[in-house]
Amino acid sequence: xxxxxxxxxxxxxxxxxxxxxxxxxxxxxxxxxxxxxxxxxxxxxxxxxxxxxxxxxxxxxxxxxxxxxxxxxxxxxxxxxxxxxxxxxxxxxxxxxxxxxxxxxxxxxxxxxxxxxxxxxxxxxxxxxxxxxxxxxxxxxxxxxxxxxxxxxxxxxxxxxxxxxxxxxxxxxxxxxxxxxxxxxxxxxxxxxxxxxxxxxxxxxxxxxxxxxxxxxxxxxxxxxxxxxxxxxxxxxxxxxxxxxxxxxxxxxxxxxxxxxxxxxxxxxxxxxxxxxxxxxxx
Numbered sequence: 001x002x003x004x005x006x007x008x009x010x011x012x013x014x015x016x017x018x019x020x021x022x023x024x025x026x027x028x029x030x031x032x033x034x035x036x037x038x039x040x041x042x043x044x045x046x047x048x049x050x051x052x053x054x055x056x057x058x059x060x061x062x063x064x065x066x067x068x069x070x071x072x073x074x075x076x077x078x079x080x081x082x083x084x085x086x087x088x089x090x091x092x093x094x095x096x097x098x099x100x101x102x103x104x105x106x107x108x109x110x111x112x113x114x115x116x117x118x119x120x121x122x123x124x125x126x127x128x129x130x131x132x133x134x135x136x137x138x139x140x141x142x143x144x145x146x147x148x149x150x151x152x153x154x155x156x157x158x159x160x161x162x163x164x165x166x167x168x169x170x171x172x173x174x175x176x177x178x179x180x181x182x183x184x185x186x187x188x189x190x191x192x193x194x195x196x197x198x199x200x201x202x203x204x205x206x207x208x209x210x211x212x213x214x215x216x217x218x219x220x221x222x223x224x225x226x227x228x229x230x231x232x233x234x235x236x237x238x239x240x241x242x243x244x245x246x247x248x249x250x251x252x253x254x255x256x257x258x259x260x261x262x263x264x265x266x267x268x269x270x271x272x273x274x275x276x277x278x279x280x281x282x283x
Contacts, residue, residue: 028084031203032107035085036115041203044237044244045087045151048179051235051244052150052255053091056177059231059257060146063175071096079144079169081133082152086112086126092148093125100144106130133165140169150179153218154211163225170260176227178256179235183212186251194239201239215250227258 034040061072068074074096080089083101085108093099093116103109109130116122129136147166156162166176181187188209195201219229233255234247 027203027205028105029107032085032105032111035087035108035111042085042087043242044201045084047242048150048235048237048244049088049091051246052088052177052179053095055233055255055257056092056146056148057095059177060175068096073097076145077143078146078148079140081147081149081166082155083112083128084108086115086128088148088150089126089128090116090119090122093122097125097146099126101126101128102131102133102136103128104130104132133162133169137165137168142169142171144169144174145171146175146177148177150177153178153180153213154207156211159213159218160221160225163221163227167226167260172260172262174260176222176256176258176260178218178258179253180218180256181207181212181253182250183209183214184251187212190252199239201237215254215256218256222256222258226261228261229256229258231255231257 031041035042037043038046057072060076061067066075072095073092076097078092078097078099080086080092080099080101083089083103084105086101089099089101089112101109101112103112109128112128116126116128147170149162149166153159153162170176181191191202191212192207192209196204196206215232219232222229232250234250235244235253235255236247236249237244237253
């Protein structure tokens with residue numbers, strides 16, 4: 001959720017050149033204590049759980065033959081990137097998943113840690129870490145069954161690097177779930193002018209329209225980096241009822257489910273690349 005990852009990386013997956021934008025850090029630090037106020041600045045993210053949690057749960061259940069009635073996500077390792085105060089990590093943990101939540105804002109992690117400590121079950125299932133995504137790549141290669149990046153990619157400086165890092169830490173055939181905002185005139189008017197400046201649904205200055213990502217661009221980046229896009233669904237927020245619903249249109253918010261290609265497909269792709277490289281030198 002609402003978090004920022006800045007990538008200024010000179011070489012792939014180097015941790016030494018990672019930096020997080022200090023202005024964004026300050027912005028989210030000021031709000032860190034407000035994550036669990038359901039009527040406050042993050043009210044829209046609280047109510048988004050009503051659709052994003054079942055979307056993640058039901059998609060994963062449809063791909064699995066193991067079904068544990070009480071803990072449907074039991075045995076699944078999830079990485080929640082940009083976890084904020086843990087608004088999504090906690091319900092996923094309650095469904096039985098083993099969740100790692102990362103966020104570069106230390107105050108967010110402090111809030112998340114404190115909140116999970118009230119529930120002994122969650123305290124065991126969830127661990128939080130103050131970190132950017134690429135900082136954990138080397139220690140977490142092909143570790144996770146699922147990555148969730150909800151309301152994060154619109155804060156990322158280098159989206160392709162972000163997706164490559166997601167691929168690195170996902171197991172083959174692992175799932176990536178993204179929710180974000182489309183880059184349309186409508187999203188500028190409703191997402192920034194109305195939501196931030198007029199109605200105050202989102203704290204002012206949270207979003208930069210230039211960083212919003214059209215679904216076509218996100219799909220292209222995913223497909224070109226070893227993912228197969230399975231679902232793209234529009235999401236609509238009703239500010240009067242404070243509720244979210246699924247929609248045909250992706251012109252405002254949308255959710256994506258993509259699957260990383262399996263080990264066989266990856267080795268085939270590598271073989272093809274090597275073959276074409278040797279064919280090129282032969283000429």
